[in-house]
Amino acid sequence: MSEPHRFDRGHTDDLMSxxxxxxxxxxxxxxxxxxxxxxGFRQVAETDAWDGTSGGRYVLRGGALVAWYVPESAAPHTPFRIVGAHTDSPNLRVKPLPDTGAHGWRQVAVEIYGGPLLNSWLDRDLGLAGRLSLRDGSTRLVNIDRPLLRVPQLAIHLDRSVTADGLKLDKQRHLQPIWGLGDVREGDLISFLEESAGLAPGDVTGWDLMTHSVEPAAYLGRDNELVAGPRMDNLLSVHAGVAALTAAAAGEPPFIPVLAAFDHEENGSQSDTGADGPLLGGVLERSVFARGGSYEDRARAFAGTVCLSSDTGHAVHPNYAERHDPTHHPRVNGGPILKVNVNNRYATDGSGRAVFAAACERAGVPFQSFVSNNSMPCGTTIGPITAARHGIRTVDIGVAILSMHSARELCGTDDPHLLANALVAFLRG
Incomplete structure (x- = not known):
């Protein structure tokens, strides 16, 4: 019998939670x-005046977070070390007029967000979660984390062509989930959510709602060497970034460690909470100026700054190995991957590789290289956007997974902790 697989159970358990x-x-x-x-970090409001004292701070804006730690020894021109990630995942999102249905079925009208594997949302028990905007100007988070909705697949008896031609889904007609029986009533879904959140009728005037699989993350495999779960792209990196930032802040790093977790990466990053917006640059500049810095100090700090853009990547798929580059086959539990694309779909260059290699060496973490098959288009990340928008040297990295953009994805149990260890070494310099 082979040796049981070993991994940091505490870190992986916390990721699953x-x-x-x-x-x-x-x-x-x-x-x-x-x-x-x-x-020990404290939230600061963007509308307040910031001071230049040392310590950990963070700002929240919608679905984005930027957190940073200022060491006591930090000068106005001290460079930043940034871990970048994103909080959004492809899914089905509720439309402005959500109540729909036909033939005695009550349904929820949804729009496709990002590029999900549509078939992975069929015949799956779905909950509903997101943000409610209230009449008094405040917001309330809501999470119906039980089987509430389902997108039922058509029985094979009614579509024999699916065997020969494969499954074909019309995004408008075939992906509206059911959530009950009876006549369609306008305002029904929002009334249900108001009641679930303990709100009065009519309190909700706006919403940002989305479906999610209610099946929890779980260990998989004979020796628990795999983890199956939702939204690993890219909450795996957000979780590792939080763990790394808090660990780096426990010392006195020579840089200012930063975590930037953006929203809207899956649809282009062009929003006030996306990587192509002003959020990160504004936070970094205000940090410099709050410590008495000048524009010259800001320029010096940015020139010495490095960002690791951490996002999941593709592990070699055993059933589709020909889709990968023949000499670059990242494996799960082989350590984080360094992403390279000479057409700048990823921001990594040789100097960036050296920075990441040094961090992995200090942490005792192996790493792998990823490039796309030349015959296939390459995805992209927040990396090139961050580099171009802020003039910051950026390196694209991540964890190799299978089933990317599925409602449930798959990674190795070792890799999340290996990534976090590499990020700690990077932030500590």
Whole structure:
């Protein structure tokens, strides 16, 4: 019998709890903020004046979070070390007029967010979560974490062509989930959510709601060497970034460690909470100026800054190995991957590779290289956006997974902790 697989159970258990507690970007940043608060970080409002004292701080804006730690020895021109990630995942999101249905079925009208594997949302028990905007100007998080909705697949008896031609889904007609029986009533879904959240009728005037699989993350495999769960792309990196930032803040790093967890990566990052927005740059500049810095100090700090853009990548698939580059086959539990694309779909260059290799060496963490098959298009991340928008040297990395953009993804149990260890070494410099 082979040796049982070994991994850091505590870190992986905590990741699984984080995934379950974070069915939406808004819940993800709330979960991250809770961990930061326990580590001594304090929330600051963007509308308040900031001071230049040392310590840990974070700002929340919608589904995005930027957190940083200022060491006592930090000068105005001290460079930053940034871990970048994103909080959003592909899913089905509720439309402005959500109540629909036909033929005695009550349904919820949804729009496709990002690029999900649509078939993975069929015949799966779904909950509903997100943010409610209230009449008084406040917001309330809501999470119906029980089987509430389902997108039923058509029986094979009614579509024999699926065997020969494969499954074909029309995004408008075939993906509206059912949630009950009876006549369609306008306002029914929002009334249900108001009651579930303990709100009065008519309190909710806006919403950002999305579906999620209610099946919790779980260990998989003979020796528990795998983890199956939702939203690993990219909450796995957010979780590792929070763990790394709190660990780095426990010392006196020579840089200012930062975690930037953005929303809207899956649809282009162009929003006030996305990587292509002003959030990160504004926080970094205000940090410099709050410590008495000038524009010259800001320029010096940015010139010495490095960002690791951490996002999941593709492990070699045993059933589709020909889709991968023949000489680059990242394996699960082989350590984090360094992503390279010479057409700048990833931001990594040779100097960035050296920075990441040095961090992995200090941490005792193996790493792998990833490039796309030349015959296939390459995905992208927040890396090139961060590099271009802020003039910051950026390196694209991540953890190799299978089933990316599925309602349930698959990673190795070792890799989340290996990534976190590499990020700690990077932030500590």
């Amino acid at each position: 984080f995934l379950t507690a974070s069915p939406s970007p808004y819940h993800a940043v709330a979960s991250a903020a809770e961990r930061l608060e326990k580590a």
